[in-house]
Amino acid sequence: MRSAAKQLIVDPTFYPETDDMGVGELQQLMREMLRPMLARFLAERGIVAHVGSNQFIYWQQFAPTRSIAPDIYVLPGVPQSRVEKIWKLWEESVVPSFCLEIASNDFHTDYVAIPNACDEIGVSELIVYDPEPGGDDERITWQVFRRGSKRARLEQVLRTDAASVRSTQLGCWLTVVGKGDERRLRVARDAAGRDLYPTAAEVAAAARDAENAARDALRRETATRESLEVEVERLRAELAVAQGRKRKPTRR
Structure with a gap:
């Protein structure tokens, strides 16, 4: 008979996959x-990680309100x-190494609740990136939170209102490019x-441009070679004529 510790625990809890809250365009x-860009960036460096976006991450079993849905998250390994439709961290034995939150109009959620939950x-x-810094709520473009050790607090x-901030977990800078509605977050080196x-x-x-440039270079090389071959044949013909004149017997 198996011990109670090894028996499966039936979890009747409903863990939602979505909510009714919309998101700004x-x-x-x-x-x-940003999400696919970060996924490629980490993969090209040989780092096994899952870069996801806006999925519910539950960290306490039987407590469906204990969840966050970061705009970007990284699950190492x-x-x-x-x-996955949702992540239950007690089943994964892993926690996000990195989270990015793009702030909305809900100051308390983005500036207080999210940092506390990540901690x-x-x-x-x-x-935390805020596309609308300033105002009475002391909003600012970037906030960076880090944990000194596993047992330390976040x-x-x-x-800062600088254009870029460094992520030690990602090994790159995150930077804002563009103006107004054209603003985007990019990975910078x-x-x-x-x-x-x-x-x-x-x-x-870039691959298409390189292919077109190589094709153009090949065409130029081919045209040059063909032109040289024509010139060589012309010179050979002239040489043959000249040599024929030299060999022609002189009439007496």
């Missing part, structure tokens, strides 16, 4: 660009190919945000 466009979960690094280490990691569309465009 700018926030959605930022997520849609979890393959990107894995697909309780054990998130190593949280970055503490705010940076508040430098603090100035000039060395941008390319999007998939930019990679494809």
